[in-house]
Amino acid sequence: LRDGRFEDRFEGKVFRFYGECDGAEGDDADWQAFRYRHGIAEGAVDMPPEKALPLEAQLDRHGGINFEKGCYIGQEVTARTRYRGLLKRRYMTVTSSTAITAPCDLDQDGKNAGHLLAMVADGPGWVGLASIRLEAVDNNAPVTAQGHPLSIVTHDDPVN
Secondary structure, three states, X not given: OEOOXXXXXXXXXXXXXXXXXXXXXXXXXXXXXXXXXXXXXXHHXXXXXXXXXXXXXXXXXXXXXXXXXXXXXXXXXXXXXXXXXXXXXXXEEEEEOOOOXXXXXXXXOOEEEEEEEEEEEEOOEEEEEEEEEHXXXXXXXXXXXXXXXXXXXXXXXXXX
């Protein structure tokens, strides 16, 4: 069966399956790694109420905001942020060859560059989700967490 939560965003990639499967089963860590690789925030842990803006968490990119729809909670702030271009942070995928204990702050040239929300093992390395200042991405200087270098994946294009 198709999982309706993801049909539009991940056409043909995510399904809910009821029955026997010949392939390997995934666990929670596999799901977390999938989410982080695609920059997907989930729930209040990733998006703390009163702290995270829907646009920061990339809900616009994942089909979670419809700017053509009528009224919705937070519409004024969300629309104003979008149309005025006032977004200062964005949730992005980060990767590392080293395990980093999250949550923790990100550093760039001695300045705060954002916040690492979570990180899990992913193949030979580690993948995580971070709220990163766009200014830190634009200036291309190395970003570190707990002294370890991070690679940032920007996800400029929509997931389809």
